[in-house]
Amino acid sequence: MIIAVTAFTLPNPITREEARSIFLSTAPxxxxxxxxxxxxxxxSEDGKTAGGIYFWNSKQEAEALFSDAWRGFVREKYGTDPTVSYFDSPVLVDNEAQQVFTDE
Incomplete structure (x- = not known):
C-alpha cells in the first residue's frame, strides 16, 4: 500500500466549518x-494548512491523479501550490477488524 500525504499552506486561515464545506465540494x-x-x-488546528492523506494500491495510480491538472485545481481552489509526499506502508494495524495486515 502507498500512502500519499498532500499539504498546502493557505493564504488565509479557514475555520473547520469552512474547511468542511470546501472538502465536501471536492469529495466527488x-x-x-x-x-x-x-x-x-x-x-491544521490553526486553520493555516490543509491537505489530504490518501491510501493507494500503487504509486503509479497516485501519480496519475496528482497530475499538473490536479495541481492547477488545488491552486485555483485554495490559492496555493500543494506538496505531495509518498510513503510505503508494509504493515497496517486495524483495531476495528482486530487484525494486522501486511502487503505480502
Whole structure:
C-alpha cells in the first residue's frame, strides 16, 4: 500500500466549518479514482494548512491523479501550490477488524 500525504499552506486561515464545506465540494472528484481506496481530508488546528492523506494500491495510480491538472485545481481552489509526499506502508494495524495486515 502507498500512502500519499498532500499539504498546502493557505493564504488565509479557514475555520473547520469552512474547511468542511470546501472538502465536501471536492469529495466527488475522488470517488471512483482508480487505485484510491480511502482519503482523509485534514486541516491544521490553526486553520493555516490543509491537505489530504490518501491510501493507494500503487504509486503509479497516485501519480496519475496528482497530475499538473490536479495541481492547477488545488491552486485555483485554495490559492496555493500543494506538496505531495509518498510513503510505503508494509504493515497496517486495524483495531476495528482486530487484525494486522501486511502487503505480502
Amino acid at each position: 472528484t475522488y470517488q471512483g479514482a482508480a487505485g484510491l481506496f480511502r482519503k482523509h481530508y485534514v486541516l
